[in-house]
Amino acid sequence: MRANTWAGRNKVEVRDVPDPAILNSRDAIVRITSTAVCGSDLHLVDGYVPTMRDGDVLGHEFMGEVVEVGPGVDPGRLRAGDRVVVPFPIACGACAACAAELYSCCENSNPNAGMAEKMFGHPLAGIFGYSHLTGGFAGGQAQYARVPFADVGPMKIESDLTDEQVLFLSDIxxxxxxxxxxxxxxxxxxxxxxxxxxxxxxxxxxxxxxxxxxxxxxxxxxxxxxxxxxxxxxxxxxxxxxxxxxxxxxxxxxxxxxxxxxxxxxxxxxxxxxxxxxxxxxxxxxxxxxxxxxxxxxxxxxxxxxxxxxxxxxxxxxxxxxxxxxxxxxxxxxGQCHVQRYMGPLLERIERGELDPARVITHTLPLEEAAHGFEIFKNKQDGCEKVVLKP
Missing domain, CATH: 3.40.50.720 (NAD(P)-binding Rossmann-like Domain)
Structure with missing residues (x-):
């Protein structure tokens, strides 16, 4: 598949990378329909976040269609064919932090928690596309993404709202x-x-x-x-x-x-x-x-x-x-946002017309033009406020 990858400081590159696969019984594979460039991505590109490696897939704001689920995912919660928005923090749903709805502080979702603890004095939750400090998970600026704990994170979109109206429930x-x-x-x-x-x-x-x-x-x-x-x-x-x-x-x-x-x-x-x-x-x-x-x-x-x-x-x-x-x-x-806590109530506000998150979108580009999207967003060119990428 094609994906936007970190290629060194101040450089991103769309490359061929291996397709994601189910690795855990609670995983899902999502075919990405829309993803976005976030200001936090610039911290990676600018070199302020350590532990990035050449070829890491970027992106933590994405949504799409579920194409496969692991055997541990309750089909009553998620199944192939569902349209979903995926929150950027990866949360297990069972630890003390998740029980308190502090999903961005999940105690079980980051396999590199010890690395984060050395830097911050406490483990961090896993985050999509955001360095090996937060688990080394491949991000969503790609054609497909593996989503761990898929029975906790992704939220189904069952209305006819456009991607642009709901995509930012993933983060911003x-x-x-x-x-x-x-x-x-x-x-x-x-x-x-x-x-x-x-x-x-x-x-x-x-x-x-x-x-x-x-x-x-x-x-x-x-x-x-x-x-x-x-x-x-x-x-x-x-x-x-x-x-x-x-x-x-x-x-x-x-x-x-x-x-x-x-x-x-x-x-x-x-x-x-x-x-x-x-x-x-x-x-x-x-x-x-x-x-x-x-x-x-x-x-x-x-x-x-x-x-x-x-x-x-x-x-x-x-x-x-x-x-x-x-x-x-x-x-x-x-705090990092506890996205899962807010997705449902905010979706209702969007449906009632109380919020219009799509108003910040200024550029929509194909995934292959991700490097251009990063350039105009970082350098504030062409009135660029928010870039949405279409795989």
Missing amino acids: LPTGYMGAEMCDIQPGDVVAVWGAGPVGQLAMDCARLLGAARVIGIDKEPYRLRMAEEAGHTVVDFEDTDVRSRLLELTGGRGPDKCIDAVGLEADHGSAHISAYDRVKQAVRSETDRPHALRQAIMSCRSGGVVSVIGVYGGMIDKFPAGAWMNRGLTLRT
Whole structure:
């Protein structure tokens, strides 16, 4: 089969790779009909996530048709011919974390859990197409994918909704929703979202859906800011103004009630000298991540507010504003999304017309053009907000 593979830092390549096969009784094989390029994929391509190997199949946002199931999969739950969306975290459904609906913390799905524990102090769940640190599972930017624990993860789509309407139930819509949910939004709240990429856009939509009186999106790319404005959100260009000062102006001097970091470890900063500081720190290996957005969110949030972190961080950061966090009584909440928890309720919201995740799609390309999709997405060319690939 054909699949998009990691071919070294800053390089992906569509190659012929072996077809997946049933390896465990609870596996399924899915023929991919739609898959997508995620901002988290760029961390792999940019070299920030270790343990990638030449030829690893990328992609953790995908859906398609079940073509084969293992003998341990209950046919009442899943069978050949079902149309499914596959969540990016692989979860066993039986461990203590899964019982608590903390699916991205599954204790049984990552065969390389010891490797992750050495880095993070605790095992990580398996993730499709996201390095050997998270299990070395082949991803979904391919014609077919093996899906472990298929009786727990994939969600059947039994309506006539298009792939584009439901594909992002695999990751970015639940991630944006969880980011807003962790804010505990109350009537009248002002919510600021750092990052107007696909996750940030959907976090803004979900914050409004959960009752925010005003949502402010922060970015520097004109097309992203325009997209947020067209969705009814206020925008701030962080290259054109001091973010904290502008947020204070917009909130009567208090700061936003709730703040969402939808950027993560590759953040930019409007000030050249501050941006250079973190890039130098990375170069000399005294930090691995650039936490500009996280720092700004903590410094900008009103006293007693909530900072929700859904942007991916992978290692160590410098100059974390612990004093502001502690002395102003801020609540910090974070985590990889527990996608399985949210898929059903969010599907219902899509069916009722309350959410339109397809609005972030700007480019649809054949799988063979995956390298081009990565290039325009990474370099923010041609107004590229979200790329969907068709195998």
